[in-house]
Amino acid sequence: MGIMRFAPTMLRQLFEKPVTKNYPAEPINYPEGSRGHIDIDIQQCISCGACMINCPPGAITVDRKNKTWTINRFDCVQCGYCTRVCPKKCLYLNPGYQTPGPEKVTYSQTHIMTEAEKQKEAELAAKRAAAIKAAQAKKD
Numbered sequence: 001m002g003i004m005r006f007a008p009t010m011l012r013q014l015f016e017k018p019v020t021k022n023y024p025a026e027p028i029n030y031p032e033g034s035r036g037h038i039d040i041d042i043q044q045c046i047s048c049g050a051c052m053i054n055c056p057p058g059a060i061t062v063d064r065k066n067k068t069w070t071i072n073r074f075d076c077v078q079c080g081y082c083t084r085v086c087p088k089k090c091l092y093l094n095p096g097y098q099t100p101g102p103e104k105v106t107y108s109q110t111h112i113m114t115e116a117e118k119q120k121e122a123e124l125a126a127k128r129a130a131a132i133k134a135a136q137a138k139k140d
């Protein structure tokens with residue numbers, strides 16, 4: 001008796017397409033608003049460190065000296081807070097996930113300095129050195 005109740009559903013499902021996808025052979029269209037993973041437009045990054053300071057689980061490391069931005073994706077909880085605090089708006093949540101792999105690896109990007117940036121940095125360093133020298137001369 002019970003089987004008769006389910007017979008129409010069973011018959012219908014014999015001819016319906018599966019609801020699952022043949023991933024990864026078949027690409028997935030992520031729904032709008034999917035959080036996926038954090039990505040960076042590294043050339044816009046000014047290595048201010050705001051994302052590193054504000055990331056709740058401490059997933060981001062910013063090396064100011066070497067202009068490197070690194071994320072440990074296993075620590076990131078996709079809260080999106082870093083995208084909100086970044087003054088350059090160069091962090092964004094990219095739909096989709098990383099390719100699965102056998103090892104826990106961190107993802108790192110390095111800002112390549114343009115000639116103009118190098119010149120600006122050298123000018124700032126010279127100004128700083130001059131200010132220190134002037135302060136020391138005042139002391140003596």
Ligand code: SF4
Nearest residue numbers: 055076077079080082
């Ligand atoms: S999304 Fe959240 S957890 Fe992930 S790096 Fe940004 S602030 Fe950290």
Ligand code: SF4
Nearest residue numbers: 045046048049051086
């Ligand atoms: S907050 Fe933005 S600009 Fe600052 S270090 Fe992070 S990614 Fe770079």
